[in-house]
Amino acid sequence: MRIRSARRSDLPLLQDIERAAGEPFRTLGMAFVADDDPPPLDLLESYRLAGRCWVASDPLSATGDRPLGYVLADPVDDALHIEQVSVDPAAARRGIGRELIAHLADSATARGMTALTLTTFTDVPWNAPYYARIGFRVLAEHELTDGLRAIRAEEAQHGLDRWPRVCMRRDLTSAAARPPGTAGAVTIPRMPDAPGAPDTAGAVAVSGGT
Structure with missing residues (x-):
């Protein structure tokens, strides 16, 4: 599996992945989530230019x-926050989500960040239970940072709080950035805080995880 920085030409394909990844929510009675629009192209482009879309x-x-599959990330407080990670259902059960998150952990560690964070649905099998299996833990209310509280408030305004949601965190060290069963040479991409990355493949991480 190859993890690389997104190209401009990838962005419409990422929207297709997002639409497909939303469909399984219908089986749980969560059509509102399935029908949600994918990230607009200008938003995806802003992540790409900032070096935070893989x-x-x-x-x-x-x-x-x-x-x-793809992942978007934002620096939030002391952590790198997973804004979105989605995998094409046609490519499910190949460890793609795990590989994307492992790459993000390497990138966060290289920047001196102490953790990955995310928000997710509590009771969706491929949400909180999955993240718990790969090293994330649920944060108690008193553990939430100002940045995470702001994200939760925005999600509530969008209507996502009609189902239980939690914030989760995975603490990082250089030795623990990659989950068990993954290995390989990794080149850490630059993640600028301002636009400016060229429309190229960028740095690539190659690993042998499943």
Whole structure:
């Protein structure tokens, strides 16, 4: 699996991935989530230019370098916050989400950040229970930072609080950035706080995880 910085030409494909990844929510009675629009192209472009949008591809497969999943991240307080991570259901159960998060952990560690954080649905099997299996823990209310509280408030305004949600955190050290079963050479991309990254593949992380 190859993890690389997103290209401008990838962005419409990321919207397709997001639409497809939302469909399983219908089976849980969460059509509101399934029907939510994907991130607009200008927002995806802002993440790409800031160096905070990565995609996973499998160049040795029939899909070539086409994105199979993607992750967006924001610096929030002392952590790198996972704004969105989505995988094409057609490529599920290949460890793609785990690889994207492992790459994000490496990037956060390289920047001196102490943790990854995210917000997610409590009772959706591929949300909080999945993240708990890869090293995240639920934060109690008194543990929430100002940044996480602001994110939760924005989600509530969007209507996501009609189902239980939690904030989760995975503390990082240089030795613990990658989960068990992943290994390989990693090149950490630059993650500027202002736009300016070129429209190229950027730095690439290659790993042998499943």
